[in-house]
Amino acid sequence: xxxxxxxxxxxxxxxxxxxxxxxxxxxxxxxxxxxxxxxxxxxxxxxxxxxxxxxxxxxxxxxxxxxxxxxxxxxxxxxxxxxxxxxxxxxxxxxxxxxxxxxxxxxxxxxxxxxxxxxxxxxxxxxxxxxxxxxxxxxxxxxxxxxxxxxxxxxxxxxxxxxxxxxxxxxxxxxxxxxxxxxxxxxxxxxxxxxxxxxxxxxxxxxxxxxxxxxxxxxxxxxxxxxxxxxxxxxxxxxxxxxxxxxxxxxxxxxxxxxxxxxxxxxxxxxxxxxxxxxxxxxxxxxxxxxxxxxxxxxxxxxxxxxxxxx
Amino acid sequence: xxxxxxxxxxxxxxxxxxxxxxxxxxxxxxxxxxxxxxxxxxxxxxxxxxxxxxxxxxxxxxxxxxxxxxxxxxxxxxxxxxxxxxxxxxxxxxxxxxxxxxxxxxxxxxxxxxxxxxxxxxxxxxxxxxxxxxxxxxxxxxxxxxxxxxxxxxxxxxxxxxxxxxxxxxxxxxxxxxxxxxxxxxxxxxxxxxxxxxxxxxxxxxxxxxxxxxxxxxxxxxxxxxxxxxxxxxxxxxxxxxxxxxxxxxxxxxxxxxxxxxxxxxxxxxxxxxxxxxxxxxxxxxxxxxxxxxxxxxxxxxxxxxxxxxxxxxxxxxxxxxxxxxxxxxxxxxxxxxxxxxxxxxxxxxxxxxxxxxxxxxxxxxxxxxxxxxxxxxxxxxxxxxxxxxx
Ligand SMILES: Nc1ncnc2c1ncn2[C@@H]1O[C@H](COP(=O)(O)OP(=O)(O)OP(=O)(O)O)[C@@H](O)[C@H]1O
Ligand SMILES: [Mg+2]
Numbered sequence: 001x002x003x004x005x006x007x008x009x010x011x012x013x014x015x016x017x018x019x020x021x022x023x024x025x026x027x028x029x030x031x032x033x034x035x036x037x038x039x040x041x042x043x044x045x046x047x048x049x050x051x052x053x054x055x056x057x058x059x060x061x062x063x064x065x066x067x068x069x070x071x072x073x074x075x076x077x078x079x080x081x082x083x084x085x086x087x088x089x090x091x092x093x094x095x096x097x098x099x100x101x102x103x104x105x106x107x108x109x110x111x112x113x114x115x116x117x118x119x120x121x122x123x124x125x126x127x128x129x130x131x132x133x134x135x136x137x138x139x140x141x142x143x144x145x146x147x148x149x150x151x152x153x154x155x156x157x158x159x160x161x162x163x164x165x166x167x168x169x170x171x172x173x174x175x176x177x178x179x180x181x182x183x184x185x186x187x188x189x190x191x192x193x194x195x196x197x198x199x200x201x202x203x204x205x206x207x208x209x210x211x212x213x214x215x216x217x218x219x220x221x222x223x224x225x226x227x228x229x230x231x232x233x234x235x236x237x238x239x240x241x242x243x244x245x246x247x248x249x250x251x252x253x254x255x256x257x258x259x260x261x262x263x264x265x266x267x268x269x270x271x272x273x274x275x276x277x278x279x280x281x282x283x284x285x286x287x288x289x290x291x292x293x294x295x296x297x298x299x300x301x302x303x304x305x306x307x308x309x310x311x
Numbered sequence: 312x313x314x315x316x317x318x319x320x321x322x323x324x325x326x327x328x329x330x331x332x333x334x335x336x337x338x339x340x341x342x343x344x345x346x347x348x349x350x351x352x353x354x355x356x357x358x359x360x361x362x363x364x365x366x367x368x369x370x371x372x373x374x375x376x377x378x379x380x381x382x383x384x385x386x387x388x389x390x391x392x393x394x395x396x397x398x399x400x401x402x403x404x405x406x407x408x409x410x411x412x413x414x415x416x417x418x419x420x421x422x423x424x425x426x427x428x429x430x431x432x433x434x435x436x437x438x439x440x441x442x443x444x445x446x447x448x449x450x451x452x453x454x455x456x457x458x459x460x461x462x463x464x465x466x467x468x469x470x471x472x473x474x475x476x477x478x479x480x481x482x483x484x485x486x487x488x489x490x491x492x493x494x495x496x497x498x499x500x501x502x503x504x505x506x507x508x509x510x511x512x513x514x515x516x517x518x519x520x521x522x523x524x525x526x527x528x529x530x531x532x533x534x535x536x537x538x539x540x541x542x543x544x545x546x547x548x549x550x551x552x553x554x555x556x557x558x559x560x561x562x563x564x565x566x567x568x569x570x571x572x573x574x575x576x577x578x579x580x581x582x583x584x585x586x587x588x589x590x591x592x593x594x595x596x597x598x599x600x601x602x603x604x605x606x607x608x609x610x611x612x613x614x615x616x617x618x619x620x621x622x623x624x625x626x627x628x629x630x631x632x633x634x635x636x637x638x639x640x641x642x643x644x645x646x647x648x649x650x651x652x653x654x655x656x657x658x659x660x661x662x663x664x665x666x667x668x669x670x671x672x673x674x675x676x677x678x679x680x681x682x683x684x685x686x687x688x689x690x691x692x693x694x695x696x697x698x699x700x701x702x
Binding site: 048050071072073074075076079081082083084085086087088089098099102132145148149158 | 600602603604605606607608609610611612613616621624625700
């Protein structure tokens, strides 16, 4: 869907993004991680041409993005940033309506879309539509920021550390919501973060950047089991890589046949949670049930541990 | 009610000052001055001497009650109301004193408010402004504008009714009525015209300074230098080049551009107006959240849309603060323009000074102060309204 082809950015003589090539799948979340100053934001901002590339191309659905005026391109691409950037002089509804207004949507369509988004983001329209940003909590502002980015139904959504300013609990909730939203609107999301947990939790693929280069671009499990570079294993964390790996597989995916008494765990829970449950209960096996409570099988300590190492 | 009574025991310091000054002026300073004609020195009269006993008593009792409010009541609304009633009482007293002292049909004698009247008025004004700043919650902008309008309406009605016609200032007005209307219009025109011209130039200049930080220092520095030149000196400096221009280019002369007159006045006021507007435009734009501008760009707004729809709108309260400074300052400075033939209410001020006719000075000064005060209230209300809908 998005092809980044040999993309570079130089400021003077320093190269900030260095010959990066990535193919981003449609309808997925791709995460760019890296240390501060590694060029993540610059790479992201070259996709919607907030930064003009020094060389290389970005193709969306096969079309070179350099071929159309930058502001028109940006109206087709959602953009959400840390600190949300809401307009303080406009109400929540007006903020969300920004891009549809630019695109000349008629009032009925626009109002319906604002209502829909407020509802999806759990902001009661009657209460929030007329409020000004400063009257909202940080978490609510952040949701309005994402709702605004999605208002014109963009196929692509770019997010630069969108949850950076949130406390851990609200942040976890915002991450879950984003996964829901991605599924609901079938959006292709590219998200920048320097938080590895966030990258693993959200990304179907993760690009690890250092000093302007993408060192590895793969599924999270592969980053752990087959790191392409010492820096990648340093980023993913050597000490708890086994637990990280376990957190990437769900109980439903690892379930083995058989019945078990004692503790019960949902199929959607991660193996890390399942193992924690076993340790806590002092049990050898746990029953796995689906969302309706119907038994699917069981998990043993040995079966879980087998998923926590490469191979 | 009980709280009001309890508060009576605590004496308000400003109230004490105002009451003492008011009482002293009433006792020892002339309330009105009676002159046989415009120039001759006059005889001083106290309030008790001119008003009939009952009226003088009523007047004194009301002033004593107001003094008690000033001394002991903390409620700002009561204090404000008392001060305003006081202004009306004092104004009515001076008007009736003038009517009583003036023989019927005599248009030569002059009754001028004396120093006692002015001191009382200042004391009451102090009490009123102090009460306004103490009001909690602060009165909403619309309420303030309404109060101003109400006050203007009362004053206007009294003037139209002829309440003050026997006062010396109004005598001067009666003699100069035609010129007064013309000079007042000229005054407003000079102040607003130079402001409008300054906005047209200063706004883009401010935006440019914001965009190109290298320019900021030199532009603001240059404007600062202009600001330090005294008005009269600036008029002098402008006189020569404008005079030369008029001599060299007949068209310019025909357009009214000359070394003296309205042209150098407008030009000087314009130059003075630049700094506050440019500086506040820069400050206002600097305050705009960079995240909001970044988001606006990221959502595909054009540069023009970002400037007009986000940056300038967010900077507007700060820019308006600069415009308020300029407008109030210009209304005052226009007075000096009269010295170089620019017209305006200053004409009466300087004529009055020349003829040592203080009444004529007041005919120019009082409306100027009223204009500046009204402009300040109106623009403050506008700025507050804008700030309220934001943080
Ligand atoms: N406009 C610019 N001019 C010059 N250098 C720049 C510019 N923008 C970014 N850089 C430099 O490019 C490098 C990468 O910046 P970038 O913002 O892409 O980093 P990042 O990975 O997003 O970092 P962070 O996690 O701190 O946001 C930094 O060293 C930065 O100083
Ligand atoms: Mg960044």
